[in-house]
Amino acid sequence: MRVYLGSDHAGYELKSHLAEWLTENGHEPVDCGPFVFDAEDDYPPFCLRAAEGVAQEPGSLGVVIGGSGNGEAIAANKVAGVRCALGWSEETARLGREHNNANVLAVGSRMHSQEEATAFVAAFLGTPYSGAARHTRRIAMLTAYETDGTLPALPGEAAQG
Numbered sequence: 412m413r414v415y416l417g418s419d420h421a422g423y424e425l426k427s428h429l430a431e432w433l434t435e436n437g438h439e440p441v442d443c444g445p446f447v448f449d450a451e452d453d454y455p456p457f458c459l460r461a462a463e464g465v466a467q468e469p470g471s472l473g474v475v476i477g478g479s480g481n482g483e484a485i486a487a488n489k490v491a492g493v494r495c496a497l498g499w500s501e502e503t504a505r506l507g508r509e510h511n512n513a514n515v516l517a518v519g520s521r522m523h524s525q526e527e528a529t530a531f532v533a534a535f536l537g538t539p540y541s542g543a544a545r546h547t548r549r550i551a552m553l554t555a556y557e558t559d560g561t562l563p564a565l566p567g568e569a570a571q572g
Contacts, residue, residue, distance in 0.1 A: 417475045417476070426476050429476075432532075443464065454475075454482055474517075476517070483517045501531055504516055518532070
């Protein structure tokens, strides 16, 4: 599977580790940077490119990495067609795929050990979307809002556009 990677300086070391781990485990990492450590770099240029890669290539997944993973998740979620989940345990990584059909995982390198973060990525990559009707319905609501601003109907109301 092709896996797009992007980070900032805080995630640089973990990103480099994950690129090697992905290759060793039969995946094709696409490193969107940074390519050198720069303590003053910013995450948006790298994380947006990783998310764009995922959005443009159905069936691929992505991992964005920073100190906490929060900014990286926000950046990735700005890209149309991306659903980025913040992984802070193996369970949240799995549920992001299973329930939300997340195609990008954000990880905080300062929040977890390298081993923990790698386990989150393994869980994310190894979990398929459940396809359950309730999850598909919810994702469709988010996609409609992302596409044309249609707000999901409140219980008992018709949809608003």
